[in-house]
Amino acid sequence: MIKQPFSSLLISAALAGSLLVSTPGTLYAADKVIKIGALFPMSGPGSYFGAQDKQGIELAIEQINKTGINGYKLEVQFEDSSCSPLPATQAAKRLLEQYKPNVVIGEECSDATLAIMPLMEQAKIPFLNAGSSSIKVTEPGNPWTFRIMPNEVMQGVDIATNAYKKLNARTAVLLYENTNAGIGNAKVFSDTFTKLGGKILADIGFGRDVNDFTSIATRIAGVGKVDVIPTYTLEGQGLKITQALAQAGVTKGGGGQSIQLGTIWLPFGFEQKAGKASLGYVRIVQFDPTDKREIVRGFGQAFKAKYNQDPTHINAHAYDQIILIADVVRRGAKDAQSIRDGLAATKAFSGVTGSVEFDKTNQNIKMDTIHYMETLPDLSWKALGWN
Amino acid sequence: MSNPEIAEQPITSMANSILTSRRFWLILAAIVISLLPMIFTDSYWRTNLIVCAINVMLAIGLDFIIGYAGQLNLGQSAFYGIGAYVSTLLITKLGVPFWIAFGCGVLLSGIAGMLLSLFGVRLRGHYLAIASLGFAVITYQILLNWISLTQGPLGIYAIPPPPALRLAGLPIIEFSNLANLFYLTAGFALLIYVLLDQLVRSPIGETLTAIREDEVSAASLGINCQKWKVFAFAIGSSIAGAAGCFYASFVGTLVPDAFFITESFTILAMVIVGGMGTLIGPVFGAILLTVLPELLRGIGDLRLIVYGVAVTLVVLFMPGGMVQAARLTAARVRRVVRGAGTEATT
Numbered sequence: 001m002i003k004q005p006f007s008s009l010l011i012s013a014a015l016a017g018s019l020l021v022s023t024p025g026t027l028y029a030a031d032k033v034i035k036i037g038a039l040f041p042m043s044g045p046g047s048y049f050g051a052q053d054k055q056g057i058e059l060a061i062e063q064i065n066k067t068g069i070n071g072y073k074l075e076v077q078f079e080d081s082s083c084s085p086l087p088a089t090q091a092a093k094r095l096l097e098q099y100k101p102n103v104v105i106g107e108e109c110s111d112a113t114l115a116i117m118p119l120m121e122q123a124k125i126p127f128l129n130a131g132s133s134s135i136k137v138t139e140p141g142n143p144w145t146f147r148i149m150p151n152e153v154m155q156g157v158d159i160a161t162n163a164y165k166k167l168n169a170r171t172a173v174l175l176y177e178n179t180n181a182g183i184g185n186a187k188v189f190s191d192t193f194t195k196l197g198g199k200i201l202a203d204i205g206f207g208r209d210v211n212d213f214t215s216i217a218t219r220i221a222g223v224g225k226v227d228v229i230p231t232y233t234l235e236g237q238g239l240k241i242t243q244a245l246a247q248a249g250v251t252k253g254g255g256g257q258s259i260q261l262g263t264i265w266l267p268f269g270f271e272q273k274a275g276k277a278s279l280g281y282v283r284i285v286q287f288d289p290t291d292k293r294e295i296v297r298g299f300g301q302a303f304k305a306k307y308n309q310d311p312t313h314i315n316a317h318a319y320d321q322i323i324l325i326a327d328v329v330r331r332g333a334k335d336a337q338s339i340r341d342g343l344a345a346t347k348a349f350s351g352v353t354g355s356v357e358f359d360k361t362n363q364n365i366k367m368d369t370i371h372y373m374e375t376l377p378d379l380s381w382k383a384l385g386w387n
Numbered sequence: 388m389s390n391p392e393i394a395e396q397p398i399t400s401m402a403n404s405i406l407t408s409r410r411f412w413l414i415l416a417a418i419v420i421s422l423l424p425m426i427f428t429d430s431y432w433r434t435n436l437i438v439c440a441i442n443v444m445l446a447i448g449l450d451f452i453i454g455y456a457g458q459l460n461l462g463q464s465a466f467y468g469i470g471a472y473v474s475t476l477l478i479t480k481l482g483v484p485f486w487i488a489f490g491c492g493v494l495l496s497g498i499a500g501m502l503l504s505l506f507g508v509r510l511r512g513h514y515l516a517i518a519s520l521g522f523a524v525i526t527y528q529i530l531l532n533w534i535s536l537t538q539g540p541l542g543i544y545a546i547p548p549p550p551a552l553r554l555a556g557l558p559i560i561e562f563s564n565l566a567n568l569f570y571l572t573a574g575f576a577l578l579i580y581v582l583l584d585q586l587v588r589s590p591i592g593e594t595l596t597a598i599r600e601d602e603v604s605a606a607s608l609g610i611n612c613q614k615w616k617v618f619a620f621a622i623g624s625s626i627a628g629a630a631g632c633f634y635a636s637f638v639g640t641l642v643p644d645a646f647f648i649t650e651s652f653t654i655l656a657m658v659i660v661g662g663m664g665t666l667i668g669p670v671f672g673a674i675l676l677t678v679l680p681e682l683l684r685g686i687g688d689l690r691l692i693v694y695g696v697a698v699t700l701v702v703l704f705m706p707g708g709m710v711q712a713a714r715l716t717a718a719r720v721r722r723v724v725r726g727a728g729t730e731a732t733t
Contacts (some may be wrong), residue, residue: 042687043690043691078687079684080684080690084642084644084645085542085638085640085642085645086438086634086638086645089434089638089640090431090434090435090438090681091684093429093430093431093434094431094681094684096430096431097429097430097431097432098429098431111540111542111640111642111644114542114544114640115638115639115640118545118639136544177540178531178532178539178540179540180540180541180542180642182540183534183539183540183541184541205532207528207531208644209647
């Protein structure tokens with residue numbers, strides 16, 4: 001029972017509001033329940049992750065609970081972890097103490113994920129992550145944290161190798177936000193690309209508070225022939241960078257020759273927002289909507305029916321988190337320990353983003369979750385099929 | 388004894404003297420602090436209690452600078468960050484014991500505050516606000532970009548809690564225990580409050596208030612305004628540094644984003660909502676603005692909207708903050724009670 005620390009008119013009003021607490025999901029009196037805690041950024045600059053994650057999760061829960069799994073229904077409670085360590089810690093503790101989940105999914109931002117991990121380990125609750133790329137999440141390994149998403153090393157090595165071998169790129173300019181994930185991804189690209197024989201012409205990091213990329217684009221225009229520009233940033237700055245590079249005549253979207261390389265971080269619909277500036281943009285996504293597998297087509301149709309829009313890769317990886325948990329429950333898991341063990345034993349699970357099989361650090365080793373896309377003149381995508 | 392009015396007077400005056408006694412309220416605050424972890428037994432609410440204690444330090448430190456010395460400081464997040472990073476780097480890189488690192492964090496934050504005020508000593512109002520905001524931005528950029536020292540956005544993880552306290556004849560007090568960590572941080576917050584309360588009631592407080600009200604008049608009375616402004620900044624920024632030291636050892640993770648300039652505005656909001664220049668007001672402001680978003684988690688996506696509306700309403704209808712609202716309410720209640728008493732007599 002939570003007691004009020006003090007009373008005042010304002011607090012009373014706030015409490016009256018908080019009495020409207022939405023019960024997590026629907027209560028299933030007749031069924032056994034697997035409780036899933038969901039920690040996602042619902043506020044702040046990363047809130048677009050949380051909104052899309054929620055859609056994917058709710059769709060998966062709805063589908064699974066139509067029949068249940070081994071007599072279990074899934075129930076989810078969302079908490080806003082705000083992409084930042086302290087709010088994430090508060091949200092995680094609230095979940096653990098008050099909701100008492102059997103498994104927790106989230107966060108998207110590496111800083112927040114890294115702050116949550118020790119709490120989950122201490123509480124012995126499995127923590128399934130799908131969106132944080134920092135290598136530290138699974139290195140040296142935490143028995144309670146699992147990651148579906150390829151880590152920064154896997155992504156960076158893959159992008160650099162494909163840039164060198166498939167795009168015949170020999171020169172690159174690195175553009176990245178000064179965050180854990182931005183610096184990590186850029187470093188791996190740089191190391192791999194130079195090892196293959198490529199050359200980094202400029203290495204440009206910037207804070208999340210930078211709003212104007214004109215000077216950076218002008219600088220890139222002056223460094224000589226640039227084949228590729230790997231860019232590691234969230235959507236807001238990503239749009240401004242893409243438009244600034246096109247205006248400076250650097251990238252194909254502005255009549256130049258450089259190809260911008262993008263990351264998993266950008267949501268679907270980025271091209272429509274960036275417009276012609278994104279022409280020729282090659283980026284990796286966790287979900288290929290042109291994938292012919294039955295599960296992908298079914299997901300796409302169900303998502304469209306429920307939300308009247310096409311799914312994004314964030315919707316998809318959130319959906320996969322739930323169906324992976326459902327798969328583990330189907331294999332006999334019923335509590336935190338058995339869900340952890342079931343996740344660790346996962347082999348050849350096939351989700352909408354790709355396959356999942358965890359190594360001894362609980363990192364998914366399957367690379368078919370990375371899909372390469374190229375933006376066409378009509379702003380649609382062409383799947384490059386490189387993995 | 389037969390006249391009840393005569394008997395009531397000493398009781399009323401005794402009650403009044405108790406209620407206006409600072410010692411009474413401090414003892415009550417200490418009792419409340421000691422009881423809170425027993426009431427809130429889960430780690431979530433104990434975590435929030437610690438955040439409250441840290442925010443109280445930040446708010447009263449800023450209130451001393453803004454509310455008493457009248458210096459519009461928007462750089463509190465920088466001093467908070469300096470305290471956190473200095474203590475953490477000393478502990479993790481040089482193996483310096485926590486309490487020495489804590490002292491260094493507090494000291495360097497205070498020095499940073501003094502330096503800022505020395506540079507901004509001729510600035511007032513909005514100009515000082517912009518200068519201090521600039522200082523916060525510069526500090527944030529240093530924390531973010533001096534990666535070889537601060538790890539920048541890569542962050543510092545697994546920062547240990549303060550070391551256990553071993554007192555002869557007593558059980559070991561582990562600060563990995565949230566209740567103990569709350570007692571430590573809240574105890575510090577109370578100690579700082581008591582010291583500041585003494586300070587603002589001393590001639591120093593009167594001097595600062597004189598500078599706040601009219602700097603030219605204060606100077607004409609022989610007050611060295613520059614010296615006292617530097618003093619106020621040093622004290623307020625040291626307190627923010629202390630809060631930073633506790634923050635790092637409590638969260639265990641340090642990234643520059645925790646000290647972004649928005650943090651300065653959050654602390655300022657705590658001071659304004661509570662009641663600027665009252666010392667007790669920012670305490671309640673800090674508690675309210677820490678607890679309210681957590682209480683509102685139950686309403687999901689609407690949480691921040693309700694929070695924003697609530698804060699706006701406080702500022703609109705209680706421009707003097709919660710303290711002024713409480714005083715007005717108390718005065719009204721007294722008037723109503725007196726009116727009722729007079730009617731009964733007639």
